[in-house]
Amino acid sequence: MIDVLKIRKDFPILQREVNGKPLVYLDNAATSQTPQQVIDVIVDYYSRYNANIHRGVHTLSQEATDAYEQSRQKIQHHFNAGHPYEIIFTSGTTHAINLVANGFASILKKGDEIMVSALEHHSNIVPWQMLCERTGAILKVIPMDLNGELIMSEYHKLLSNKTKLVFCNHVSNALGTVNPIVEIINAAHEIGAAVLIDGAQAAPHIKADVQALDVDFYVVSGHKLCGPTGVGVLYGKEEWLRKLPPYQGGGEMIAEVSFEKTTYADLPHKFEAGTPNICGGIALGAALDYMNNIGLETIAAYEHELLEYATEQLLAIEDLKIYGQAKEKTAVISFNIEGIHPYDIGAILDKLGVAVRTGHHCAQPIMDFYKIPGTVRASFSFYNTKEEVDILVASVKRAKNMLQ
Structure with missing residues (x-):
């Protein structure tokens, strides 16, 4: 109670x-409020150990790195990901979706089909339209009915051997509908398609077990979860994260750089170019602690x-x-x-x-x-x-x- x-x-x-x-x-569907316990974590970071991570040998850098990576592990356990490196920090759900869409640009070819539901936020529509423009892939839409539910019989008819990726929100931000993602994922996998689930609206109410769901990608935003704005998470199966190319180039995501050739860092750093929202990542872990305590x-x-x-x-x-x-x-x-x-x-x-x-x-x-x-x-x-x-x-x- x-x-x-x-x-x-x-x-x-x-x-x-x-x-x-x-x-x-x-x-609250736009942005949840932040408890004092999370605010205190933010203040503590900037008051005591504000420093860049992963690169420094000094104490502050090591403390910041430890706190950031501990938060990654908290998120891994919360969503039951198989490995901490399957958790990629992003600026939010939109960033995470664009990261995956950019990666599929190197996989899709003209005539391939990708599928979206009629219940999506623009962030789970526009990146895929842009992807179709780049690749010649075709966007199909799972229709909805007047109750605000997806017409699943039509979904099964739309699936074919041309379908390469299905993306759908777990919960509609506009209507609150909880979509049948287990059925969506299983049917897509039967014909060899990958699945991305937008969990931004579900995460504050439903703890998704990504291994039990067998989902390929699951994305969330911190500011829906009593955390700060400007931080989010992409969960991706290791096999997919290794297959997709980096989304951005820069510091942190490299192994070696010369003017002739660059080799990329291993997961998760391959997708985390530049200085991240360190404080946001740490605070997101604290926000999950707060919600899990309730x-x-x-x-x-x-x-x-x-x-x-x-x-x-x-x-x-x-x-x-x-x-x-x-x-x-x-x-x-x-x-x-x-x-x-x-x-x-x-x-x-x-x-x-x-x-x-x-x-x-x-x-x-x-x-x-x-x-x-x-x-x-x-x-x-x-x-x-x-x-x-x-x-x-x-x-x-x-x-x-x-x-x-």
Whole structure:
């Protein structure tokens, strides 16, 4: 059982006011808040042992290197990767996806097919479109239905011996839909295709076991996991990471350099050119410690309570429609009120101290499917309360009365 009032004390930002009202932060699908325990790790790094890693013999460099590599091991254990060198630090999910897409440019040929789902964030669409332009590969799309679920029968029909790579989010950022990634991965592997799963939205709620999933690539962002912005992770199977060429050239990713020839460093350094976000990597490990101390299953169960409560309360509002009614979903509610633009609702909610996201949520094809300009998205975390849900509902009612 979560002691939410105790947990809230760990998050300094939750004590502030916005426009003279207590902050109700419901934009967790964009960025989660950071507990004091992680903030302390960031301050400690810059206060005591700020130094570059892997190259220095002095004490600060060694301490920073040890902390950074210990964090890599924490991430390895959290996702149950087989080896620490299968964990590549990136600046976030977008960077990780682009790294893989760049690598496949040397593998794909004209006429090959790659497949994306209709539920993707733009970060898991645009890099693959760019890859198709470079290689002549063809992009196929797994369609969705009105509930916001993928039509899996169509997925199986789309698979063929031309399919080389399938990429899909674990959880939709716009609707909260939990996709059937086990079925997606297994079916793709049967015809010899690789699979990349975008775990950015799933990671705060679901602990993915990458070995049990047998997934080829799994990518996440730290700022969804109570960690800092500017750091993320690419998990890749060793066989794939050795096959793909480096994404960037520079320091750290080399073994030997001459003007005639350069040889590349071994994993994971082959994909980690330049000075990394050292503090961010260390802090991400601390954020995972914090969440694991509470327990991902405990977090998910509590957030599901919030989801059910908020869904019931919001649907009681006349003319309010929720988009995304998947059987399995995380604590995300995307909604509109008939005749009112979502931006207008979001702007009034902000005046009342309620932080939500409005717009297409970097998932414009989903909005086009529903023939809407966007939605109001309320996304919940384990530090939110039912009282905050009540404030959200009252604020939506107030906005509706003002705008209709």
